[in-house]
Structures are given as structure tokens and as C-alpha cells.
Amino acid sequence: MMAIKMEQGMDRVSAAAFAYSSTAFPMLTGTLVTAAGFLPIATARSGTGEYTRAIFEVVTIALLLSWIAAVVFIPYLGYRLLPDPHAPARVPRSALGRRLHAIREALPSWLGGGTATTAGRDPYATAFYRRFRALVDWCVRHRALVIGTTVLLFALSIFGFRFVQQQFFPDSTRPELLVDLKLAEGSSLDATEAQVQKLEAWLQKRAELENYVSYVGSGSPRFYLPLDQQLPQASFAEFVLLTRGLAEREALRRDLIALFEVDFPELRARVIRLENGPPVGYPLQFRVSGADLGTVRGLARKVADVVRANPHARNVNLDWEEPNKVVRLAIDQDRARVLGVSSEDVSNFLQSSLNGVPITTYRERDQLIGVLLRGTDEERARLSLLASLSVPTASGRSVPLSHIATLEYGFEEGIIWRRNRLPTVTVRADVAGSLQPATITAQLVPQLDGLRTQLPSGYLLEVGGAVEESAKGQHSVNAGIPLFLIVVLTLLMLQLRSFQRVLIVFLTAPLGLIGVVLFLLVFGVPFGFVAMLGTIAMFGMIMRNSVILVDQIEHDIAAGSRRWDAIVEATVRRFRPIVLTALAAILAMIPLSRSAFFGPMAVAIMGGLTVATALTLLFLPALYAAWFRVRRDEPAAASRLQAPD
Numbered sequence: 337m338m339a340i341k342m343e344q345g346m347d348r349v350s351a352a353a354f355a356y357s358s359t360a361f362p363m364l365t366g367t368l369v370t371a372a373g374f375l376p377i378a379t380a381r382s383g384t385g386e387y388t389r390a391i392f393e394v395v396t397i398a399l400l401l402s403w404i405a406a407v408v409f410i411p412y413l414g415y416r417l418l419p420d421p422h423a424p425a426r427v428p429r430s431a432l433g434r435r436l437h438a439i440r441e442a443l444p445s446w447l448g449g450g451t452a453t454t455a456g457r458d459p460y461a462t463a464f465y466r467r468f469r470a471l472v473d474w475c476v477r478h479r480a481l482v483i484g485t486t487v488l489l490f491a492l493s494i495f496g497f498r499f500v501q502q503q504f505f506p507d508s509t510r511p512e513l514l515v516d517l518k519l520a521e522g523s524s525l526d527a528t529e530a531q532v533q534k535l536e537a538w539l540q541k542r543a544e545l546e547n548y549v550s551y552v553g554s555g556s557p558r559f560y561l562p563l564d565q566q567l568p569q570a571s572f573a574e575f576v577l578l579t580r581g582l583a584e585r586e587a588l589r590r591d592l593i594a595l596f597e598v599d600f601p602e603l604r605a606r607v608i609r610l611e612n613g614p615p616v617g618y619p620l621q622f623r624v625s626g627a628d629l630g631t632v633r634g635l636a637r638k639v640a641d642v643v644r645a646n647p648h649a650r651n652v653n654l655d656w657e658e659p660n661k662v663v664r665l666a667i668d669q670d671r672a673r674v675l676g677v678s679s680e681d682v683s684n685f686l687q688s689s690l691n692g693v694p695i696t697t698y699r700e701r702d703q704l705i706g707v708l709l710r711g712t713d714e715e716r717a718r719l720s721l722l723a724s725l726s727v728p729t730a731s732g733r734s735v736p737l738s739h740i741a742t743l744e745y746g747f748e749e750g751i752i753w754r755r756n757r758l759p760t761v762t763v764r765a766d767v768a769g770s771l772q773p774a775t776i777t778a779q780l781v782p783q784l785d786g787l788r789t790q791l792p793s794g795y796l797l798e799v800g801g802a803v804e805e806s807a808k809g810q811h812s813v814n815a816g817i818p819l820f821l822i823v824v825l826t827l828l829m830l831q832l833r834s835f836q837r838v839l840i841v842f843l844t845a846p847l848g849l850i851g852v853v854l855f856l857l858v859f860g861v862p863f864g865f866v867a868m869l870g871t872i873a874m875f876g877m878i879m880r881n882s883v884i885l886v887d888q889i890e891h892d893i894a895a896g897s898r899r900w901d902a903i904v905e906a907t908v909r910r911f912r913p914i915v916l917t918a919l920a921a922i923l924a925m926i927p928l929s930r931s932a933f934f935g936p937m938a939v940a941i942m943g944g945l946t947v948a949t950a951l952t953l954l955f956l957p958a959l960y961a962a963w964f965r966v967r968r969d970e971p972a973a974a975s976r977l978q979a980p981d
Contacts (some may be wrong), residue, residue: 337913338414343459348418352411360407362887365831366880367403371396372823373876376816377869383614383805385812387562388869395873460908472907472957476900476966479958486847486955493853500856502774503864504806505613509932511546511585514556514608515575515592516566517600521750522660523571525553531603532573538595539577544584548577564615585609604653606766612933613865614805618764619773620649621800622784625758626792629749633657635787635795636761642783643765648776650768654761659747663722666742676730677740685727690716762800772862773802809865813872820872824879831883837890840956840963841882845875847951848944855943861936870937874944877921881914881952889960899966903957911953918949 337355338348346354374392377385460469475482517535519528529552539548549556555566555574566572579585589607596605620643624636636654644652665686667679687693692710699705715721723743726734753760767773777799788797798804828838852871856863888910892902922945928938960966 338411339418340459340909340912342418342420348415352415355414356407356411358891359884362831362884363406364403365827366883367399368827369824369879369883370873370876371399372820372827373873374869375820375823376813376872379816379819380809380812381815382808382812385809387613388866391869460905465908465911468911469904469908472904472954475954475958476903476961477968479962482955482958483962486951489850490847493850496853496857497849497863500853501772501862502806503772503862503867503936504616504774504802504809505611505865506862506932506936508560508562508610508612509582510560510610511579511581512560512610513575513577513579513585513589513592514606514610515577516555516606516608517573517575518569518604518606519571519602521571521656521658525570527602528552528571528573531600532575534600535575539575542588542591544579544588546578546580548575550575560610562611562613562615564611564617604651606651614809616802616805619767619802620765620776620780621804622763622780623755623760623798623800624763624795625755625760625798626795627758629752629759631792631795632759632761635791635797636763638787639763639784639797642787643763643780646776646780648767648769648771648779649765652763652765654763656749656751656753656761658750660750662746662748663719664744664746665737666744668740668742672740675735675740677727677735682727682737682741685725689725758796764801774806777801777803806865810868813868824876828879828883832886832890836963837886840959841879841886843959844882844948844952844956845878847955848874848878848948850951851943851945851947852940853943854947855939856936859939861939863940864936866934867936867940870940871944874941874948877918877941877945878948878952881918881949882956885910885914885952885956886960898970899964900961900968900970903961903966907953907957914952915949918945921945 337359338351341351341354342348371392374395377388378392379385380389459465515535517528517531519531532550532552536548536550539545550573552573553570554568554572556563556576558565559576566574577588579588589609592605592607596607622639622643624632624639626632626635633654640652640654643649665682667682669679672678672682684693688709689711692708694706695709696707697704698707710716711725715725723736723738725737727737727740728734753762767776781799784797791797825838825842828841829835832838832841849871852863852874855861856867861867885906888906889902892906893899897905922942925938925942928934929942931938
């Protein structure tokens with residue numbers, strides 16, 4: 337703005353003052369609208385909202401400080417640094433200076449290139465601006481075609497969105513891998529440790545590893561916030577592998593998956609990258625709930641067969657299936673009473689013999705060590721000796737356990753998972769290949785619908801995993817959308833003071849989806865939770881540009897210009913600031929586009945802003961002219977009388 341006004345003949349102080357007085361309030365409105373785009377993140381009451389809330393806080397503070405710098409510090413810099421357009425251009429003496437001067441002269445005038453204009457000369461009379469003015473005039477003249485084409489492109493983008501893969505959060509880029517080992521339910525710690533030692537012997541030969549640690553009978557402590565922690569189980573072990581880098585991590589992961597496919601038949605293994613966002617566990621999950629355990633497990637096995645048939649699902653399993661082996665005692669109460677032995681006596685005896693009972697405490701410095709009384713190792717380890725254990729009687733003598741009880745061998749559920757008080761079996765699976773869990777789930781749901789219709793009354797089949805967690809995050813963000821709309825509409829009303837103009841600005845925001853879908857499809861990037869946040873924020877950026885353009889049109893109409901001329905000329909004058917600010921935002925996203933976490937958001941913002949900027953400069957003038965029925969032949973006085981309130 338300062339450069340243009342100085343080219344039009346203003347002195348430095350007047351140009352700086354004009355830039356402040358004419359743009360400060362619209363820029364503040366646009367800045368607050370952009371910050372409001374992140375409001376749904378701040379108000380999201382979920383794990384995903386907690387995980388991403390800092391984005392709103394940082395962006396809002398940065399935007400407000402940038403506005404202060406733009407309206408206070410930048411005019412001062414412009415006063416001190418902008419070249420005087422009235423002075424003849426001087427060619428630098430140094431070779432580097434001459435080269436930079438030549439590059440600047442070769443740039444288009446709208447990027448700040450070309451020779452200095454003479455005082456009072458119209459900077460928008462260049463060949464580039466004449467062509468752009470003609471294009472805007474054509475769009476206003478053929479407004480129905482422009483609006484119809486834009487609406488058609490928007491409809492195509494909505495249709496094309498179904499081909500964009502959906503994602504919750506991407507995997508972490510940390511170099512760790514988790515390896516979960518699960519033996520059959522009821523396996524002992526010794527059996528689990530034997531498998532751990534076998535895998536440790538294989539890992540010791542791998543050069544990709546910095547170090548590793550194993551946990552037998554439990555999962556790793558929470559060394560990483562989104563870690564999916566595991567419950568203690570004797571039949572479970574977990575490794576944390578620290579590799580030397582991402583390439584080494586992926587190579588080791590491939591080799592481990594291949595190893596478990598041909599070796600370790602005694603267990604089910606899972607090789608996992610660390611997650612970003614709230615922990616999900618298995619990305620593919622389908623829950624079957626009902627009152628009868630046998631029926632629920634049978635239905636879950638049918639679901640597992642459907643999931644297993646999908647080529648993109650691997651490691652399909654049920655979260656609880658095989659029962660534990662148990663030994664029960666059927667006490668002959670008549671014999672026991674004759675010998676003076678009660679059921680409680682038998683229970684206490686077995687407890688002391690097999691597990692041990694505390695009898696005292698040994699103090700070693702500041703440590704208290706419990707002392708247990710229990711049977712010998714042989715008695716506790718050999719099940720065949722259980723019947724011959726001597727049970728003390730009331731008379732002081734002992735009798736074999738087999739004289740008063742019969743040993744019965746059987747099975748029982750090692751664990752029962754319940755959800756909403758109903759026994760629930762979850763069919764779980766990992767993803768093989770590059771497809772996202774939401775895409776595979778979308779393939780499986782139609783196949784499971786037939787099974788769902790055959791469920792007995794009172795039985796449920798629900799989708800879990802990444803799809804469910806993503807829906808929770810989406811719902812928490814959607815709850816903040818009304819607040820976002822109220823804040824944005826209030827800000828627009830304060831700036832534009834017209835319901836119709838506010839609606840025009842508001843209608844331009846969703847058009848950024850055209851570019852979002854296009855770029856996501858072209859670059860093969862999934863649309864995840866972070867990309868959704870970027871898309872919402874992009875709406876605020878688009879409305880910021882629309883506010884500035886509509887405000888300029890209204891200023892020109894109020895100054896006496898015909899409405900047709902005001903639309904065209906305001907668009908021409910706002911072309912450079914709108915395009916340059918959009919380019920700055922787009923270029924700033926390029927480093928983020930390579931980030932595993934922020935990459936989808938960066939691509940969405942880049943695509944949306946690219947297309948939305950063009951639509952702001954072409955579609956918005958056509959929409960404004962159609963909305964207020966602007967005619968080329970109407971006089972300036974009529975334009976002022978018909979100017980919208």
C-alpha cells in the first residue's frame with residue numbers, strides 16, 4: 337500500500353499514514369477471523385483436542401503480534417527503507433548489486449519489478465494489469481457462467497472427496513519400535529521369558545539397534561505420551577527397540593515381521609511404530625457384544641473370517657478367546673468333617689503350600705522385606721504331587737489331600753472384557769500395505785452388514801479402532817463449530833455492517849475445498865485430523881482476503897465510483913496484496929509438507945489457498961455483481977443510491 341501510494345505521488349509520511357488508516361481495521365478483522373478458524377480446536381473436549389490445543393494458542397498469539405507489527409512497525413520500516421519512486425533509478429556499482437538490480441528489473445511490475453514510475457503515473461496501467469482488468473471485467477460480465485462453473489467445481493470436489501483416504505493421526509517418526517509378544521492365555525512367566533530370550537538372541541545380531549529393553553509380564557512404562565499401555569499379564573511381554581534412524585527402523589521392522597511369519601509359532605507377535613495422537617492400539621477393530629459368552633465368541637469368529645479375507649488386513653485376532661486350564665477341588669464334606677477339616681482349612685493350607693503366607697518382615701536398612709512360609713519347589717512345580725500333599729487335621733495328624741477331595745481338570749475364562757456391562761469380544765487387526773485403516777474399514781463394513789442383520793436380539797456389532805477414535809475427535813471439534821461461526825459472523829458484521837456482504841464473504845470460504853481435494857488426490861496425501869484442522873483454519877484465511885476485497889469495493893462506491901467500476905478496479909488494486917499474502921502462506925507450508933505429522937495439513941492449506949485465491953479474485957467479483965444486480969450502464973449517482981446497506 338505504501339509503495340503504491342508513493343508511486344501515485346504521495347510523500348513517505350502520507351503514504352505510511354494512509355496505509356495504516358485504510359488497512360489497519362480490515363487487517364485486524366481478517367487476523368481475528370483467521371485465528372477464529374482454530375477455535376474448534378481450543379474448545380474440543382477430547383483426547384485429540386488436548387493433543388492439538390496448543391496450535392490454537394500459538395497461532396493466535398503469533399497472528400496478533402504480527403498484526404501489531406504490520407500496523408506499527410512495518411510503516412516505520414517502509415518510511416526508512418522504501419526507495420523513492422520519483423528519483424531516477426541508480427545502477428549499483430558492485431557486480432552482485434548489478435545482478436540483483438537486473439533481476440528486479442526483469443520481475444513483473446506487480447511483484448515489485450520494473451523501473452520506477454514517474455510521479456502521479458497510474459501503477460495499474462501496465463500491460464499485466466490491463467490484461468487482468470479485462471479478465472475481471474469478463475467475469476463480471478459473464479457472472480452466471482463464472483458462478484455456475486465454480487459451483488460445478490465445488491460439487492466435483494465433494495464427489496472427489498470420497499477418493500481421498502481418511503486418516504486419524506500419522507505414525508510417529510521417532511526411531512523406536514514396539515514388539516508385543518502374546519502367548520496362549522494362562523502361559524506362565526517362565527514360558528514367556530523363554531520366548532523373550534529367544535528373540536533377544538536374534539536381536540543381538542542386528543546392527544540397526546542402538547539398544548533394546550524387554551518387559552516380561554507387563555508392557556513398557558509410559559515413556560511417550562501417546563503410548564498404548566498394556567495390562568500386566570503373565571503371558572505377555574513387550575520390547576522397546578531403539579534403532580539408529582528411520583531407514584534402520586523400517587528395515588528392522590520388515591525383518592521382524594518376516595521372522596514372526598516363519599518362526600515363534602508359540603506366540604502372536606506385533607511389530608508397532610509409535611503412534612501420534614491419542615493411543616488407538618490395533619487400527620482395525622470390530623466389537624461384538626451380547627449376553628451369552630459362547631454366542632458372542634462364535635459371532636466374533638465369523639467377523640474375524642470376514643476381516644481375514646481382506647488382503648490389506650493382517651495379524652487378525654480376538655482380544656480374548658482361548659480359556660485357561662484350571663484344577664478344581666471337589667471336597668468330600670462328609671469325610672472332611674469326620675477328620676475335622678473344613679473347606680477353609682483346605683484353602684488356607686493350599687495357599688500356604690503353593691503361594692506362601694507372610695509370617696514376618698525382615699528389615700534391611702530402610703527396606704522391609706516380607707518373609708513367606710511355603711512348600712518346597714518340587715511340591716509347587718509338579719502338578720502330579722498335588723493330590724499327595726498332606727493336610728493337617730484337628731487331631732494334629734495329617735492326611736493326603738486325595739483322601740478328602742477329588743481333583744478335577746477343566747477350563748475357565750482367563751479374562752472377560754465387558755463394555756456397557758455386556759461381555760464384548762473385539763476382533764483386531766493390523767494394516768498391511770499403504771492403505772489407511774478408514775479405507776479398509778469402509779471396504780469391510782458392507783461385508784459385515786449382512787452379518788449384522790443376522791445378529792440375535794440384544795447383540796451388537798460396532799466399529800472401533802482408528803475410525804472410532806477419529807469420529808470422537810471429529811465430534812469434539814464439531815461441537816466448537818457454532819462458536820466459530822458466531823465469532824466469525826460477529827467480526828464480519830463489525831467490519832462490513834451488512835448481512836448481505838457478510839453472507840457473500842462467508843460463501844467464499846467453503847470453495848477452498850476444491851483445492852484441498854485436488855492437492856490431496858494429486859499428492860496422494862490422506863485427510864486426517866490435522867488436515868481437518870488446517871482446512872478449518874484455511875476457511876478463516878480465505879474470508880480474510882474476501883473481507884479486504886469487499887471492504888475495498890465498498891470504499892470505492894462510497895467515494896463516488898460506479899458499482900461496476902468499483903468492483904473491477906478494487907479487484908485490480910487488491911490483486912497484489914491478496915496474491916502476495918497467499919503466496920507467503922503457501923510457501924511457508926513447503927517445509928511443513930515433508931513433516932509426517934503436519935504434512936497433510938500443509939498440503940491441504942496450500943491447495944485450498946491456491947484455488948481460493950483465484951476464486952477470490954474472479955468468483956467474488958462475479959458473485960458481488962450478481963447479488964446486487966450491478967449493471968454496466970448505471971450512473972455513479974444511482975450506484976451510490978443502490979449501494980447495499
